[in-house]
Amino acid sequence: MEEYLDTFQNLLIEYTPKVLTALAILIVGLFAIKFIVRASKKIMGKRGVDITLQKFLGDLISWSLKALLFVTVVSQLGVATTSFAAIIGAAGLAVGLALQGSLSNFAGGAIIMIFKPFKIGDLIEAQGVTGVVKEIQIFTTHLNTPGNKLAIIPNGTLSNGNIINYTAEGKLRVDLTFGVSYDADIKQSxxxxxxxxxxNPKVLKDPAPSVNVSELADSSVNFAVRPWANVADYWDVYFETTENVKLALDKAGIEIPYPHSVEIQKEG
Structure with a gap:
């Protein structure tokens, strides 16, 4: 019993300073990490970094520093860090192989947040989906489609595919085609x-709209009508122009050709 007590006393004397030192390092380290993350977000906010990117980088800094702190505390307790690092490396490899798709989406989210091909509120077309960007998360991007449906696209495929940003330039051209009869006066039409x-007040003056003969079709002379509009007014200009063109041509007595069915009667 005396031998066990002596051993316990020796261990207590040997490890108590190490435990107290490790505990002190842990407490101070956690406070320091919190301060560093908060200061980093404050600096990024002053420089106008996107809020989503601020959160992403803040989390990345936090977890990286916490991992380093954990290794420091464990080494202070006398655990061999070389073996520990090998275990972490093997575990990281196994997790990486199991989560290849998620890691691809994670990397895609980082690319989107850093290079900013679009931002929240932009109207984009990607992966066969058109919609307004509602939210950019680490793994996925959420779009609100014209039919008010929520489309969730993985960032891995999104960052590696074609992206059309309709909002980036601020103005959109509306492409319309209208046909008139060959008997109609082209200049008047x-x-x-x-x-x-x-x-139409929603049609922009700059760039100026244009109307040009685009095709001499089988039964009509087709005009390429190209008004410009702000992104928010695109569909208003599209539908209003289509309706007003029909009303104006009818009022002027100009025929809009349409397919006719011809019935052939057989004799006998």
Whole structure:
């Protein structure tokens, strides 16, 4: 019993300073990490870094420093860090192989947040989906489609595919085609189409809208009508122009050709 007590006393004397030192390092380290993360976010906020990117980088700094702190505390207790590092490396490799898709999405999210091909509120088209960017998360991006549906796209495929940002330039061209009869006066038809565009306040003056003959089709002369609009007014201009063109051409007595079915009667 005396031998066990002596051994326990020796261990207590040997490890108590190490435990207290490790505990002190842990407490001070956690406070220091919290301060560093808070200061980093404050600096990024002053420099206008996107809020989502601020949170992402803040979490990355926090977890990296906590991992380093954990290794420091364990080494202070006398555990061999070389073996510990090997275990962490093997575990990291196993986790990486199991989560290849998630890590790809994680990397894609980092790329999107750093290079910013789009931001929250932009109208984009990607992976066959068109919608307004509602939220950019670490693994996925959420789009609100024109039909008010929520589309969730993995960041891995999103960052590696084609992205069309309709909002980036601030203005969009509306591409419309209207056909008139070959009997109609081309000059008059063109003037009517231009009047329709000029009378719509949502059609921008700069860039100027254009109306040009685009095709001499089988049964019609087709005009390429190209008004410009702000992104928010795109569909208003599209639908209003289509309706107003029909009304204006009808009022001027200009025919809009349409397919006719011809019935052939057989004799006998």
């Amino acid at each position: 063109k003037e009517i189409l231009m009047e329709v565009l000029a009378s």
